[in-house]
Amino acid sequence: MFRLLSTACTQRRLWNVACVIFFSVSSILxxxxxxxxxxxxxxxxxxxxxxxxxxxxxxxxxxxxAKHAIDPIAYHVDRDTARKTLLKVLTVVPRTEIxxxxxxxxxxxxxxxxxxxxxxxxxxxxxxxxVIHMRSASRVGESDLxxxxxxxxxxxxxxxxxxx
Numbered sequence: 223m224f225r226l227l228s229t230a231c232t233q234r235r236l237w238n239v240a241c242v243i244f245f246s247v248s249s250i251l252x253x254x255x256x257x258x259x260x261x262x263x264x265x266x267x268x269x270x271x272x273x274x275x276x277x278x279x280x281x282x283x284x285x286x287x288a289k290h291a292i293d294p295i296a297y298h299v300d301r302d303t304a305r306k307t308l309l310k311v312l313t314v315v316p317r318t319e320i321x322x323x324x325x326x327x328x329x330x331x332x333x334x335x336x337x338x339x340x341x342x343x344x345x346x347x348x349x350x351x352x353v354i355h356m357r358s359a360s361r362v363g364e365s366d367l368x369x370x371x372x373x374x375x376x377x378x379x380x381x382x383x384x385x386x
Contacts, residue, residue: 264329264342264344265327265329265344266326266327266346269348270284270285270355271283271284271344271346271355271356271357272357273285273286273290274286274287274290274357274359275359277360277363277364277365278364278365278366279359279360279363279364279365279366279370280357280358280359280360280366280370281356281357281358281359281370281371281374282355282356282357282359283295283353283355283356283357284346284355284357292356292371292374292375294353294354294355294356295353295354295356295377295378295381295386296352296353297352297353297354297381297386298352298385298386299385299386301347301352303386304347304352304354304381304386305325305328305347307381307384307386308328308345308354308377308381308386309323309328311377311380311381311384312328312330312377315332315373315376315377316332316335317332317333317334317335318330318331318332318333318343319331319332325347326346326347326348326349327344327345327346327347328344328345329342329343329344329345330343330344331343332358332373334369339360339361339362339363340360340361340362341358341359341360341361341366341369341370341373342357342358342359342361343356343357343358343370343373343374344356344357344358356374356377358370358371358373358374
């Protein structure tokens, strides 16, 4: 009888330890240490969007290394039409708000559905080029599980569908 109780207690302790380890690892992945973005790093500087930090939560179409690089969006209409169409597309991207709209630059933020994490999303229309350079970066954490890249690729597909 004592042996049966001892085995049951041991199994329960092992189960509790496994649960603690699982929830600890899960919380580290879901709630990483905050590393807030430097808002002064936003915008166009000398004809370029800012480089991505070393973390895996950013993509950029200018001067990005293999981990952070994404192709710019090529367009085949005039620049003003491409810009206006991009603005329309951004209005239907879920939880996205346009904060700055200039002739050659658009800045928006996108918030995650559950935890409301903020991503900075930028678009740059360089002079004398028919491309839209873009950058999307999470403000917190180490990884975004590919959310920024997927968002920009969905915007690219929407513009392609609209014959931009």
